[in-house]
Amino acid sequence: DGGITQSPKYLFRKEGQNVTLSCEQNLNHDAMYWYRQDPGQGLRLIYYSQIVNDFQKGDIAEGYSVSREKKESFPLTVTSAQKNPTAFYLCASSLQTGRTEAFFGQGTRLTVV
Amino acid sequence: AQSVTQPDIHITVSEGASLELRCNYSYGATPYLFWYVQSPGQGLQLLLKYFSGDTLVQGIKGFEAEFKRSQSSFNLRKPSVHWSDAAEYFCAVGAGYSNYQLIWGAGTKLIIKP
Numbered sequence: 014d015g016g017i018t019q020s021p022k023y024l025f026r027k028e029g030q031n032v033t034l035s036c037e038q039n040l041n042h043d044a045m046y047w048y049r050q051d052p053g054q055g056l057r058l059i060y061y062s063q064i065v066n067d068f069q070k071g072d073i074a075e076g077y078s079v080s081r082e083k084k085e086s087f088p089l090t091v092t093s094a095q096k097n098p099t100a101f102y103l104c105a106s107s108l109q110t111g112r113t114e115a116f117f118g119q120g121t122r123l124t125v126v
Numbered sequence: 127a128q129s130v131t132q133p134d135i136h137i138t139v140s141e142g143a144s145l146e147l148r149c150n151y152s153y154g155a156t157p158y159l160f161w162y163v164q165s166p167g168q169g170l171q172l173l174l175k176y177f178s179g180d181t182l183v184q185g186i187k188g189f190e191a192e193f194k195r196s197q198s199s200f201n202l203r204k205p206s207v208h209w210s211d212a213a214e215y216f217c218a219v220g221a222g223y224s225n226y227q228l229i230w231g232a233g234t235k236l237i238i239k240p
Contacts, residue, residue: 054232
């Protein structure tokens with residue numbers, strides 16, 4: 014089945030630690046995205062990538078980093094510089110940025126303990 | 127700047143009643159319009175989309191939406207809701223090749239009364 018796989022579904026992190034969220038897609042999509050979702054705030058874009066080895070900051074990139082070494086993979090690292098990392102993180106992909114529908118993974122809930 | 131407004135944070139509807147969720151956008155040209163649904167703790171699923179042509183579009187799960195250029199709106203409708211429709215609904219706008227992202231509304235949470 015084609016789709017987007019995020020792992021893990023739940024993640025706990027101690028303060029001061031970096032943590033990496035996985036996102037893999039087998040839809041052959043060029044564009045991939047990371048969103049953060051907090052209650053009542055909708056989706057906020059962290060990073061996006063239109064092609065391999067290229068990515069751009071979104072609206073709330075501070076404290077996050079990404080890589081796009083393969084078309085299928087777009088991991089997100091939440092660094093210790095992120096002041097309030099507890100949130101629900103969604104990965105998505107699309108054929109083209111902005112013009113075609115995005116397909117979403119099931120999300121990762123990150124909790125800082 | 128482009129923006130999407132979903133005026134209703136919560137909507138409560140009785141099971142079997144009709145539903146309309148509002149979405150207004152701000153964009154100079156004809157946008158690409160989407161409605162997504164999200165169940166608690168899950169990702170988002172596309173309900174329907176509008177790119178061009180017939181302004182009334184049909185989607186999955188019995189939903190439809192109508193694009194009204196004069197009102198800059200893309201409201202989502204369903205004639206009879208089911209308890210399983212309880213979820214959060216997001217409207218989004220894509221602004222074409224040159225735009226790098228979808229612009230999202232804040233979402234409307236749908237509550238179904240038995």
